[in-house]
Amino acid sequence: MAAVAAIYDELKALGVEVLAVSTDSRFVHKIWQEEELSKMVPGGVPFPMLSDPGGKIGSVYGVYDEAAGVDIRGRFIIDPDFVIRAMEVLTPEVGRNPEELLRQVKAFQHVRATGEVTPSGWQPGQTTLKPGPDLVGKVWTVWKPE
Amino acid sequence: MLARVGYEAIDFEASAYIEGVGFQPVRLSDYKGKWIVLCFYPGDFTFV
Numbered sequence: 001m002a003a004v005a006a007i008y009d010e011l012k013a014l015g016v017e018v019l020a021v022s023t024d025s026r027f028v029h030k031i032w033q034e035e036e037l038s039k040m041v042p043g044g045v046p047f048p049m050l051s052d053p054g055g056k057i058g059s060v061y062g063v064y065d066e067a068a069g070v071d072i073r074g075r076f077i078i079d080p081d082f083v084i085r086a087m088e089v090l091t092p093e094v095g096r097n098p099e100e101l102l103r104q105v106k107a108f109q110h111v112r113a114t115g116e117v118t119p120s121g122w123q124p125g126q127t128t129l130k131p132g133p134d135l136v137g138k139v140w141t142v143w144k145p146e
Numbered sequence: 147m148l149a150r151v152g153y154e155a156i157d158f159e160a161s162a163y164i165e166g167v168g169f170q171p172v173r174l175s176d177y178k179g180k181w182i183v184l185c186f187y188p189g190d191f192t193f194v
Binding site for chain 1: 147148149150151152153154155156158159160162163164165169170172174175177178179180181182183184185186187188189190191192
């Protein structure tokens, strides 16, 4: 969570709201913030930390591990129409890459604004594709993997 | 119903701790109209 907090300013600049969810109570969230997170990131985690006792929310999002009784790492990007655009789910021992989160948000925002599509590994400013009959079989003329 | 990409997010309400605000219920659909990043994680005080 501290890693997401570290890129919060960039997410905020992109108009993104962050919500964090675990099975911990709101009381534990408060103490974690005060005792640890605020020492990792200045000011601590600036977004709401939600409590999901029993994993009801996690179950609906496919991330609740009944055996362990916790929500595993799952990250969802939801667009302004309330449609889920991306999901990434990892088992607990490997942390996420916040840079990839930023890249995906920028790509989905670009797609939404332009109707273009973005090739693999796309970063802002790089070539995008405009789907249509003329592009069929011709992607190689405008884009190749690096 | 399960959450899937390309489909509408499933709404929920949860109690939350918000820095500078305190304890407050949060509903996912309160954020409709904005980009939302929803992050689940295994627990406070874990190591990664």
